[in-house]
Amino acid sequence: MADENKINGWFVCENCHGLGVDNGRPCRNCKGWGVGWFGANCWFFVDWPTRWQKLKEKLISQKILNILDVLIYLAAISGVIVIVWYIGQATGWFINWSAVGTVDWWIQPVWPLRWLAWSVVFDLLTVYRLIKNSQIARLPRWPDVEVAMPLDWPGVFELPSRNKLNVIDYLPQEIFSSLARATVRAGQNKVDQVSPEGWFGVLLNDSLVKALLFRLNLNGQDIADKLKKYEVKGENHSLTVSLSSEVKIALIQGVASAWSTNDLPLSVDFLAPLIHHSSLVKEIIYDLGAKEEQFAAVANWFHINRHLAKTYKQMRDLAQFKPSSNMDRAYTAKATPFLNHYAHDLTLAAKNNQLPLCVARQKELSQILDAWSAGRLGIILVGSAGVGKTSLVYGLAQLMVEENVPSFLQDKRLVEVDVPSLIGGVSPEEAQANLERIIVEVNQAGNIILFFDQVDKIAGLTVGEEQSLDLSDILANALQRGALRCITTASMENYRKYIAERSLGANLAKIDVTEPDDQQLMIMAEHWASYWEKRWGVVFTYAALETAKMVSGRYTTEPAQPTRLLGVLEGSARLALRQPGVRLVSEAVVREYASKEFGVPIEQVGREESEMLLNLEEIIHKRLIGQEEAVNMVAASLRRARVELRDTNKPIANFLFLGPTGVGKTELAKTLAEVYFGDEEAMIRLDMSEYQLLGSVNKMIGHDEEAGYLTEAVRQHPFSLILLDEIEKAHSDILNLFLQVFDDGRLTDAQGRTIDFSNTIIIATSNAGAPYIMEAVQQGVDFNAIRQHIIDNELVQVMRPELINRFDGIVVFRPLTMEDMVAITNLQLQKIGRQLAEKNINFEVTEQGLAYLAKAGYDPKFGARPLRRLLQDTINNVLAEKLLAKELKRRDTVIINEDGQIEIRSAQQL
């Protein structure tokens, strides 16, 4: 059959191309449906009234009814005012009440009483209108009869009627109205169908859509203006306007996606499908800097907020039934005065709305309940700091307040034991007695679940003879006897060190709490953003949340997520609070906050900075003379990194600098640190000749309790330049470590922590082939040939090829020429000149003097290295002596003569 045009359950009639109308009559092939979708055991279709004049009348009548409603409400309350006035009159302004105390008084045929009676009629009418207007759309009742997916249109017609859903019947009023307005507008423009652009344009006036556009930093008026330019005017004079197939598809998609989350459709649900089906709208919003996916994501955010608000209200309603004392509802529990001294009641805190809401952690919460249901009495949540272990326990307390828990947790209290106050300031014997007393009380009370945060603190506290009794054993014994039910937490390291091997470890069911995935993180971000919006009156854009997620994932590694993300969101919100007017937390605000917090340039590249990046070579050359190839390569890689055109799972860049000593390898590394990380001290320098032995790996990544030099330095300063001096001298095991760093941007230290290298620039230097370079340059060999020879012949002798291949760039530094030396000497002398200028002393250098110093400071073997020493000996030292001897005073002039010696021209006395 010609109409079989099904993809993923979608049917589009080939006869009418989804319009449902054929030659002005309903299409016979599809019975006028045009488009439909089979999914979730149902046939979804759109049966829309096509006579646009009727829809117009409906819209007008709706408006009049709205005005009538206001009049009805006014009439309803007017009776109260009239009767109060009338009674006031009759009672001498509420003094003599006996006057109105008879039935006869109330049935007098006077206008105030008649007014009162009529207003009561309007009261009843008000009840009718209010209830009717508050009847929001409903979710469909899903059919329980399973049917096979139809193969063609006749198959669709044969489906039982309860398996067919007209989505129009389930549309909330405001969505119906917007669709009706789009239809009327199409009719007025004399076009025969409602296009996706047409409906999108009308939806722009919806308040929720405006809120969505605000979050995407878009202006609805801009979009509307652009759309208006392309508004189609037709020649259709018929009375009917149909919905285009794209609009029908968008309608079904929007409704079905909302229903799939068990929620009613919102106006914003239709934006992403409409954009998807309209290349014009897509281009417009892309031009304005937004994307189709963002529309879907923000619509989803609105649904999450509605869901959270609903859950929150439900919890508040149910919390009323939770007892406010430490008793259960039947008063069978025993009081726990001693425990109360060392603990606080989390269920009570949850009931009083004092705990933060735990979101997107359903999996872990059901793991906890499952472990208890399976007969385990103790549970330990194990995970890194900041991963949300305590928050999970708060989530459990909230479930207990709702009584949405298995029967063994119903009508129970979750009580947190304050471990520091239990063991602090007392002897181990007293601590033991305290803990035992608490266990006895809990056992007798029978309605208490204990929570020990960081339970490892009680492990290792021993009583009596050496190692005779550990405090954790007391808890373990109690669990073994079935004397209590508890939940505890510990970090991964502490669990391994203090719990796993002890009897407590055997008595606790371990539940790993891992970092949330991207989707969970986004839900958490959306939830927290909404929380701060309510609390502080700020407004988050969607891009701000995405950026916060990105920077918290990329630029810091501790503590674990979601704490880092929440920190960035909260910090950005606080920053936005300082703004006047609308306190908008935009992407720029998040970047500004993160740049300050992490000390790296992650603001959007501004005009000044883009100029700086474009002229990077010049800026570097202010510090470094020559070495064009090296400077160009480094500058290009920095530009790539700054506009984020790089692989974020690897270091920003890794270079191998080759060449003789004193030609500027280290100086370029320092310059790079200053330009990119803002400080030439942001450099971790490793002399690889210290890592020649087999055991050097331990020194690098740590062993036992001791932290490694490299891993610790990068952990504490993740934004650094790592300089590996003379890399060829390191042990081959060390070089293997760097293979992993170059590939994955990560390294695991001896403590099991993953250290992130993705924000580092790694520069390795080597003198390999230095003698060859000197010789070949003197012989006038082409420099490219020299470079190739070094890589092919010299480098492979000291380094494995796989390591060589992993460098982003291998740069061979040229030996310095005499011109380079003169320029370098000039740079150094200018530095001295600046220092003297601060003391108001003039500084002049003769050309011959400059040439003399350059020549004297050059050594073919050590490059420019001797120059510094020379300048120190012949200039700085002499200047210091003369300054101390008062031979050099303010306004004097220091001259470097043709022999490179200092002369002083004294200034005139004033």
Add this chain to the structure above:
Amino acid sequence: MNIIWLISREILAWPFWWYSYGWSFWMKYWGRWLKKQGHSLALLVWIKNIFVPMYGQRDIWSFIISFVVRLVQIIVRLAIWLICVAVTVIAIILWPLAPLMIFYYLYILYYGGRK
């Protein structure tokens, strides 16, 4: 004309709505309220535990005192619950009577009142 019909249809539907959907809405509302009161009073919890001593005290006198206190509690809570039931029943009956009562009052005010 169509607009007038659409508006009057909304208003004319009122009596039909009042005795069909409106009344059932009202009944469900009070049903939920009664259920909430029942939950809050926890009558069943008290009846179930009538022989369980309060505050974990297990001596004979505690048993006796607990029994008496629980019995008093049950009687008081039962009385409160019965009042709630009565309120619900009255509210549900009042709904269909309200329009009749108010129109009867209007009739008296216009045709049967004291001159």
